[in-house]
Amino acid sequence: MTAHLNGGDLSRLRQLNAESVMRVLRDERPQTLTELAQRVGLSRASTEDVVQELLEVGWVAEMEPAAGGVGRPARRYRFRADAGHLLGVDVGGHKVLAVITDLDGTVWHSRQVAVTPELGRSERLAAVDKAVAGVLRSAGLTGEELWGAGVATTGLVDGTGRVMLSEALTEWTGVDLAGHLRDRVGGAVWVENDCKVAALAETWRGVARHAADMVFILAGWRTGAGLVIGGKLHRGFGNAAGEIGALPAAGWQRAPGHLRAWLHDGDVFAASRAGDKAATAALRRYVKDLAQGISALVLTLDPELVVIGGGFSRSADVFLEPLRAELDRWCLRTPELRVSVLADEGVALGAAKLALDMSSPQRFARNRD
Amino acid sequence: MTAHLNGGDLSRLRQLNAESVMRVLRDERPQTLTELAQRVGLSRASTEDVVQELLEVGWVAEMEPAAGGVGRPARRYRFRADAGHLLGVDVGGHKVLAVITDLDGTVWHSRQVAVTPELGRSERLAAVDKAVAGVLRSAGLTGEELWGAGVATTGLVDGTGRVMLSEALTEWTGVDLAGHLRDRVGGAVWVENDCKVAALAETWRGVARHAADMVFILAGWRTGAGLVIGGKLHRGFGNAAGEIGALPAAGWQRAPGHLRAWLHDGDVFAASRAGDKAATAALRRYVKDLAQGISALVLTLDPELVVIGGGFSRSADVFLEPLRAELDRWCLRTPELRVSVLADEGVALGAAKLALDMSSPQRFARNRD
DNA sequence: GGCCTTTAGATGGAGTCCTGGATAACTTGC
DNA sequence: GCAAGTTATCCAGGACTCCATCTAAAGGCC
Known part of the structure; x- marks a missing residue:
């Protein structure tokens, strides 16, 4: 069916254990051997072996031991990001x-x-x-x-x-x-x-770090989406996953037009924030259209999380609540809604x-x- | 992020190799040890060990050797489905x-x-x-x-x-x-x-056996969907994946009504097949609505395959081509379209x-x- | 019947992991 | 300052799994 896990050589086992150790060190704070062994499920002796090897290739570094505490101070090891x-x-x-x-x-x-x-x-x-x-x-x-x-x-x-x-x-x-x-x-x-x-970036360094199933929405003068399913980027068979915008009923082709129509491209978000009725109305029309496509994604996948990114995410404070309300109208279970903090990067x-x-x-x- | 693969004990390695052997025997014809070893990537000796163990627990059985061929006849082993x-x-x-x-x-x-x-x-x-x-x-x-x-x-x-x-x-x-x-x-x-x-059944015994990403459509008096992504059933965070029908724009709530409206519930499919204009028109309206929701699923996931099941799939011959044509209007890449053969089971x-x-x-x- | 080919089965060796004990380093209490 | 207690490191010995290789066995072909 899919690419299953192969067993194989004994060295394959060591490789798997080394990967486990690396994952723990990367995702959590520096650890002592005893902690690592418990976390990975190996004996202390074997963990030591693995760490020794990782030290030699330079993927792990030793830190000075933590001060305080009773007993012989344990060596601490950290992930070498560099x-x-x-x-x-x-x-x-x-x-x-x-x-x-x-x-x-x-x-x-x-x-x-x-x-x-x-x-x-x-x-x-x-x-x-x-x-x-x-x-x-x-x-x-x-x-x-x-x-x-x-x-x-x-x-x-x-x-x-x-x-x-x-x-x-x-x-x-x-x-x-x-x-x-x-x-x-x-x-x-x-x-x-x-x-x-x-979308990948959000699961790495952004606001979706622990989400297995996540939908990323690029909200800007273009609208787009990226999907993470089961912790991995979902590409689709023809690399065209997330292209819900191609469906006219999703509203994404029309959505930014509501904002563009507003007073020759001035900052509609700032105006709405300042209380401008027309700007708020334009924004509401934008949100209504945006929410159609997002609802289609959410109802299809039922993700844990929806992340709003793209150029408009800077101004998300003015449309996040209306968006949430609009999603509530359509979704069986509205996922948590977060705004990207990764900005232009x-x-x-x-x-x-x-x-x-x-x-x-x-x-x-x-x-x- | 997700449940990653853990290494562990040596017995874990044996377990992985045993699973590999089982997969090969299950998915392919009976094999000799030499074939198995090549297929799984183990040495002949180790493969023998694994198979011996599987024989003992009864998950694998020995067959009479194949006649003909040069050299000492090889023992052949098969998956024991029973x-x-x-x-x-x-x-x-x-x-x-x-x-x-x-x-x-x-x-x-x-x-x-x-x-x-x-x-x-x-x-x-x-x-x-x-x-x-x-x-x-x-x-x-x-x-x-x-x-x-x-x-x-x-x-x-x-x-x-x-x-x-x-x-x-x-x-x-x-x-x-x-x-x-x-x-x-x-x-x-x-x-x-x-x-x-x-959907799971289609990837097991149906028309989607080798598809990693697949969308199953239940077409009947109710309309529903099931998703297989990466070879596994996709449930969603709240177990509500595939519920695109909840979105009015997807057309699924309205779709069967076009058929129900036709002449007090007579067999609209048979009538259309016989050339009845009104029946064909009703069917066309049904297909148009059905295709909206399917398009949303397809544009979201870009699956390899869409399988049509449910009560109406028996009559798919009259609406499969119109459905394909309708999907072509909306989808960037229309996936292969197949009709379930699993019937009521x-x-x-x-x-x-x-x-x-x-x-x-x-x-x-x-x-x- | 002898030769060739392929598989079955057995043996020794290497890699990985585990258990348990001896040793080392540091803290605490006196 | 020293002993006791605690925890970590280090070092076997043993078990399990896999591999390479060799010999024996079982067929077909001449």
Whole structure:
């Protein structure tokens, strides 16, 4: 049916246990061997063996022991977030943003290049090159030293990293983004839709850290969605999951128009916040349309959580409650509703997470032979 | 994030390898040790060890060797589908159907009891008891001998096996189905929504065997959906996944009405097949509404496959092509569309599969200590 | 009947994990 | 400052699983 778990060699068992140890150290505070052993379910002796090996490859570091407490002080070990670095690139209509993160998702360097939606293909690719080269330079890294690189862009992306269809960017359909970047960066490159990786970012460093099933809504002048199901990014068979906006009844094609119609593109959110009746009415129409599509997603998946991101999420204070009320009208069980805090970096961060997820299994396996 | 894979003991490795062997034997034809070893990725010697153990617990049987061929004839081993039995019960508005299947999903015994939607709670439960007792008697099994029992019913079901909400059946909301059946059957009982398990049945014995992502549509006087994502049944956080019908814009509440309106409930499908214009028009309106909801599911999930089941699927020949055409209007990529062949047994079969999926991990683990 | 091919079965070795005991380091109480 | 108590580290010995390899067995083919 699906890709099941294979057993195999004895070394496979060690690999699984090493992964367990890494997970615990990554997701929780530094631990002593005794704590680790309990947490992972191994004996102390075996845990020591595993940690020793992880120390040698540099993925785990020893800390100074905790002061106080009775008995011989235990060594404490922590996840080494700086054991590897990831490149995440957000290729949007108005900006190209490249970030370098560590394995924990902390952004250490970033480089932004302004672009416009109308820019031609080669100019946009040049902006990508500029951002990537810039961020690599300030990090003092070469592409080969990276664990991997992820690229996110608007539009549908196929399995090989080519843009199948992009309506928002000119001359962008058909670009072989993965190929282009692979030539620049040298290592492995993965390409994905921007909404999808933004969802990933929320489960990594955002407001959806412990949610197994989550829907991310990109709310901006474009509207989109990304799905996390069972803790993993859901792509769909043709990489087109979350495209509920294509359905006219979902209201997403029409939704931003209500805001755009308001007084020549002034800040409708600020006006509504200040008590402007017309602005509030426009916003209400926007929310009504937005909620149709979200309800369809929620009723389909029944997620634990819905996260609102995108440009409008900054102003979510003025429409979050109306949105919740509107969802209550349609949903059998309205999920918890949260606003993204990742701001403009969400997509780039998600691209980095994509690269981490795709590269680390191989890296684990390769390390043990 | 999610329940990750734990490593552990050495016996855990053996367990994983035994599961791999079982999967290969179950999904493919009988195999020799050499074939098995290659397929599973173990050495011949270890495979022999594993198979020996599986022979001893009775989950695998030896066959007479294949005739012909050069070299010493190899022993061949097969999956023993009769190593265990499952009870699946479909509690519907018009019938209660209980089946006994083997581990392969072959139905060996079944017992149907006619009911009506208006029946009271205790009468319906009595019908369940009658069907279950009857099918157990004809199978010559007691409840304790079963690997597990699954029950499917209309309405939302909570995690403990209680019916949270059922609109189609009177006095059915709040019934503790799991508790009731546990008293009768003795073993472990799982309860789930009927659309959901019908989806499961399609991936087991139906037309969706190798699909990882699949949407099942129950098309009948009620309309519902069940989702399989990543090879597993998707329940949702509140067990309410697939309830797109709750959204008025999805059209499912209105859809069957077009057919019901046609000439006092005559067979609209047969009439349309015979060329009746009015019947065809009613059917067309039905399909238009049905397609709205399906499109929402498809655009959300981008599944590999959509399976049409339920009472109307018998007459799918008259509306499958119009449905496909309608889906083409809305979907970015219309998935493959198939018609269920499980007929009336789909839900009961799915309930049995639910019991198998829920019980076998424990059974694997318990067997090795 | 002898040869060839393939499988069955047995043996020794390596890797991983567990248990239990001896040793080490630090705190507490006197 | 020293002994007692507590906890951690370190070091076998033993069990389990897998692998490589070798010999014996069972067929077909000449």
